Amino acid sequence: MVTRVLSGNIAIEEGAKLIKDGQVVAFPTETVYGLGGNALDPMSIAKIYQAKGRPSDNPLIVHVASVEDIYPLVSEFSDVNRRLVDAFMPGAITLLFPKSELVPLEVTAGLNTVGIRIPSLDIARDFIAECGVPIAAPSANASTRVSPTTASHVFEDMNGRIPLIIDGGECEVGIESTVLDLTAAIPTILRPGAITAEMLVNVLGEVKTHEGEVITSAPSPGMKYKHYATSVPMVIAESIESLINEYDLRAEEGLDVVALVRAEQVASIEGRRCIDIGANDTEVCKNIYKVMRDVEKVSEYIICIYLGNEGVCSSVMNRLIKSVGGKVV
Ligand code: TXA
Ligand code: MG
Numbered sequence: 545m546v547t548r549v550l551s552g553n554i555a556i557e558e559g560a561k562l563i564k565d566g567q568v569v570a571f572p573t574e575t576v577y578g579l580g581g582n583a584l585d586p587m588s589i590a591k592i593y594q595a596k597g598r599p600s601d602n603p604l605i606v607h608v609a610s611v612e613d614i615y616p617l618v619s620e621f622s623d624v625n626r627r628l629v630d631a632f633m634p635g636a637i638t639l640l641f642p643k644s645e646l647v648p649l650e651v652t653a654g655l656n657t658v659g660i661r662i663p664s665l666d667i668a669r670d671f672i673a674e675c676g677v678p679i680a681a682p683s684a685n686a687s688t689r690v691s692p693t694t695a696s697h698v699f700e701d702m703n704g705r706i707p708l709i710i711d712g713g714e715c716e717v718g719i720e721s722t723v724l725d726l727t728a729a730i731p732t733i734l735r736p737g738a739i740t741a742e743m744l745v746n747v748l749g750e751v752k753t754h755e756g757e758v759i760t761s762a763p764s765p766g767m768k769y770k771h772y773a774t775s776v777p778m779v780i781a782e783s784i785e786s787l788i789n790e791y792d793l794r795a796e797e798g799l800d801v802v803a804l805v806r807a808e809q810v811a812s813i814e815g816r817r818c819i820d821i822g823a824n825d826t827e828v829c830k831n832i833y834k835v836m837r838d839v840e841k842v843s844e845y846i847i848c849i850y851l852g853n854e855g856v857c858s859s860v861m862n863r864l865i866k867s868v869g870g871k872v873v
């Protein structure tokens with residue numbers, strides 16, 4: 545299969561035609577690129593799982609263009625739902641609802657809940673609206689790979705597997721949406737993202753993990769799989785000192801090492817090979833996946849500095865700890 549990459553209105557029109565024809569199309573959102581198919585059509589869903597190489601017990605998020613499009617997909621819409629939708633949608637959040645009959649079990653991997661998201665990126669909403677159906681979409685990486693934040697990342701993983709990638713440039717947020725379970729007695733964060741627990745608590749008063757802790761995160765079903773892995777080994781360094789020690793040790797072993805550090809830390813690396821991943825938390829979040837994909841091509845060993853546990857960086861660290869399989873030096 546030839547994979548075309550298009551942008552602008554023509555891309556949206558072509559993409560919508562393919563979706564109506566039961567095909568899978570990659571499209572940009574403000575978080576990461578998605579691999580979209582008609583959420584109401586089990587055959588399209590099967591094609592998504594196939595293109596991604598994803599285990600089919602990991603549910604897909606359903607994307608819609610406007611709040612009204614949520615109603616037919618859910619069997620309940622409470623006051624709390626209303627407050628969250630008003631506060632955070634469109635945006636980088638996925639809310640779990642009890643699903644209606646309309647949503648096939650193939651999308652939810654057999655669960656009675658459905659994750660729904662309204663992307664804030666205009667191109668994404670225009671595309672979904674043009675399709676005229678809800679769009680099921682996981683991140684557009686091959687299963688276990690780092691999520692894509694540019695069309696060329698998608699091309700790396702999906703060339704030959706899908707007919708079209710809609711190019712909307714670089715994703716502004718850079719990590720996947722926050723997944724919030726509203727079907728639990730107390731709203732529970734299943735996957736942390738750019739919409740943080742602190743922001744949710746402002747609206748909800750209370751956010752819990754399923755273990756009953758306030759403002760902490762717990763893994764969603766997909767988090768048990770190996771995720772976000774670079775193709776060369778990577779570790780986290782808890783300080784600049786341990787980063788330098790690890791760097792020199794590995795360099796002595798003959799490995800081509802690259803360090804990932806914040807802008808203000810570049811000088812303290814003292815001439816060792818390093819990449820500046822951003823001057824503030826928002827930049828770090830936006831750049832992290834792109835940097836990981838770039839660096840794995842030109843190095844044999846990656847050491848990323850610990851980014852802290854504040855705000856969006858706690859979400860970035862959640863992904864990085866998975867990438868390194870818990871390896872901290
Ligand atoms: O930002 C995003 O969320 C991106 C863009 C494309 O929208 N999508 C994305 O999808 O990251 P995916 O499939 O890579 O991750 C979805 C996560 C998985 O961890 C999945 O287990 C969880 O959401 N999820 C989806 N539906 C769920 C449900 N009904 N119950 C529990 N977890 C669910
Ligand atoms: Mg994913």
